[in-house]
Each structure stands twice: as C-alpha cells, then as structure tokens.
Amino acid sequence: MKIHIFSRKKDGGVTFETMITPHMERLYRLSFHYTKNRADAEDLVQDLLIKLYPRCDELRKVEHLRPWLAKVLNRLYIDKYRRQQRNPVQYGYDESSATAPHSASILLSPEKTNLARDIHKAMTQLNDDQRMLVVMHDIEGYTLTELEAIFETPLGTLKSRLHRSRAKLRNLLTDGTQLTRRSC
Numbered sequence: 251m252k253i254h255i256f257s258r259k260k261d262g263g264v265t266f267e268t269m270i271t272p273h274m275e276r277l278y279r280l281s282f283h284y285t286k287n288r289a290d291a292e293d294l295v296q297d298l299l300i301k302l303y304p305r306c307d308e309l310r311k312v313e314h315l316r317p318w319l320a321k322v323l324n325r326l327y328i329d330k331y332r333r334q335q336r337n338p339v340q341y342g343y344d345e346s347s348a349t350a351p352h353s354a355s356i357l358l359s360p361e362k363t364n365l366a367r368d369i370h371k372a373m374t375q376l377n378d379d380q381r382m383l384v385v386m387h388d389i390e391g392y393t394l395t396e397l398e399a400i401f402e403t404p405l406g407t408l409k410s411r412l413h414r415s416r417a418k419l420r421n422l423l424t425d426g427t428q429l430t431r432r433s434c
Contacts, residue, residue: 266306270299273319276390280320283385284327294330298323317396320386324400372422380415387412 277298282291302309302322312318373381386392386400394412398405 264310266303266309269306269309269315270302270319273316276316277319277323280323280386280390281327283382284323294323294327297330298326301326314396314399317392317399320392320396321400368423372419375422376415376418380411380418383408383412384415384419388416 274295277295278291281294281298282288285291285294298319309315373384376384383397386397387394392400394405394408397403397408401408403411
C-alpha cells in the first residue's frame with residue numbers, strides 16, 4: 251500500500267510524515283483486520299491520516315504514538331461501522347480482496363496451506379472483539395498495557411478475554427470439525 255504523506259514542518263519540528271510512516275504498515279494491517287477488504291482498509295487509513303494531519307502539532311505531544319494511533323483507528327472504524335448500520339449499502343463480496351494484505355507470492359507446502367486455511371476459518375468463527383484482541387496481541391504485538399489504553403478496558407478483563415479467545419481458537423483448531431485430518 252502506497253500512500254503519500256504530506257510533509258509538514260513548523261519551527262524545525264518533526265514532520266507529519268516522519269511521525270506516521272513507521273506505523274503505516276501496522277495501521278494498514280490492523281485496518282484490514284477490521285474491514286476484511288483491501289479497499290476499505292486503505293480508505294480507513296486514509297481517513298485516519300486526513301483526520302490527524304491538521305492536528306500535527308498535537309500529534310507531536312503524544313508520548314506513546316503506536317497505541318494511540320491504534321485507538322484512534324479503532325474509534326474511527328466504530329464510527330464508520332455505526333454510520334453504515336444507519337445507512338446500509340449492499341456490496342458484493344470480492345473474493346480477491348479477502349486475501350491477506352501484502353501476501354507474499356511464495357509457494358507454501360500443502361500442509362502449511364491447509365494449516366493457514368484452518369486458522370483463517372477458525373478466526374472467522376471468533377466474534378469481532380475476540381478476533382481483534384487475538385490479532386492485536388498475538389499477531390501485531392501490542393502489549394496488554396497498550397491494549398488497555400486502546401480499548402479502555404481493565405487489564406484483568408483483557409487477560410481473561412484473551413485467555414477465553416485463545417481457548418476457543420484452540421478448541422476450534424483441535425476439534426475434528428475444524429482441523430483438516432492428515433494421514434501419513
């Protein structure tokens with residue numbers, strides 16, 4: 251995903267581009283997990299940048315930018331989701347856009363392909379909150395403290411939700427209905 255970020259510098263300060271660029275890939279991946287569609291993910295990130303650009307000076311004062319950006323992206327997604335619920339628009343399912351962002355064109359062994367398919371299928375059976383918690387913590391690497399700030403949820407609650415989400419995922423993957431049986 252290529253997005254040109256405007257440079258904005260006042261009084262020798264750090265540019266908007268310099269602050270945001272290190273977080274772009276992670277924001278896009280997170281956005282893709284929210285929207286499950288490449289075009290919508292790009293739109294969500296673009297909306298985030300448009301919203302933040304005029305507030306460049308305020309952005310410089312944010313101490314922990316990574317979780318703060320994730321929190322703003324999360325709220326922006328929720329706002330868009332609510333707006334769409336009020337004014338629903340029907341979109342056709344685009345199979346090509348449902349692939350993972352920036353997927354490598356590396357040929358995987360059949361076992362890895364089956365495992366990836368099984369994991370993807372199991373992840374879709376988690377509810378949105380469970381899926382986002384697993385993705386943000388286990389895949390994107392956010393700490394529980396960062397997630398506490400992003401979701402504004404007590405640490406103990408996050409730990410128990412993460413535990414239950416992982417247990418459900420484990421159950422789905424080890425249950426005979428979810429895991430593809432392989433004979434040797």
